[in-house]
Amino acid sequence: MKGNNLCEDFDVNGPSPHWANIDNKRLVCFQEPNENKELCVATLKYITESSIEARKLFSNKTSVNVVATYILCCNVRPEVDGSSNNALERRIKDILWPHQFCNTKEEFIK
Numbered sequence: 001m002k003g004n005n006l007c008e009d010f011d012v013n014g015p016s017p018h019w020a021n022i023d024n025k026r027l028v029c030f031q032e033p034n035e036n037k038e039l040c041v042a043t044l045k046y047i048t049e050s051s052i053e054a055r056k057l058f059s060n061k062t063s064v065n066v067v068a069t070y071i072l073c074c075n076v077r078p079e080v081d082g083s084s085n086n087a088l089e090r091r092i093k094d095i096l097w098p099h100q101f102c103n104t105k106e107e108f109i110k
Contacts, residue, residue, distance in 0.1 A: 003033035003072060010043045012053045019047070019054035023064045032074035032101070041082035048091045075100050 005018055022028050033039070046052060047066065055062045072078075077094065102108040 001028060001030050003030040003074065003078075004037060006030060006039050006043055006072065007033050007037040008043065009040055010046045010052075015057045015059075016054045017056045019052065020056040020059070020061075020064055022047075022066065022068050025068045028068040028070050030070065030072040032072075032076075033078055035076065038079045038081040041080050041088060044080075044091060045087065073101060 001018055001022075010016075010019070047070070050066055052064045052066055053062050054064045080088065082088075100107075
């Protein structure tokens, strides 16, 4: 899933198939968000609830059962758009990974 989805406010009024697809998934991996975007604290808190409201296109099913573990793979730790508090720190575990993700051979050689 795109990491930029974590940088936007969660819209429950329209279709959001990318969030509806996590229904009963055990693992959800996010790509690195854009460097200039901050993670949305409200979205992080909302998607870590036990159930969220999201629907696929042309679907009436809106309840999504969340059992997933979320992984955000990135080379640089992203900033958050609000203050870091106990509620946010309980939801996020920062794990140092001694490797970087590269798209090209030139990035790998550096």
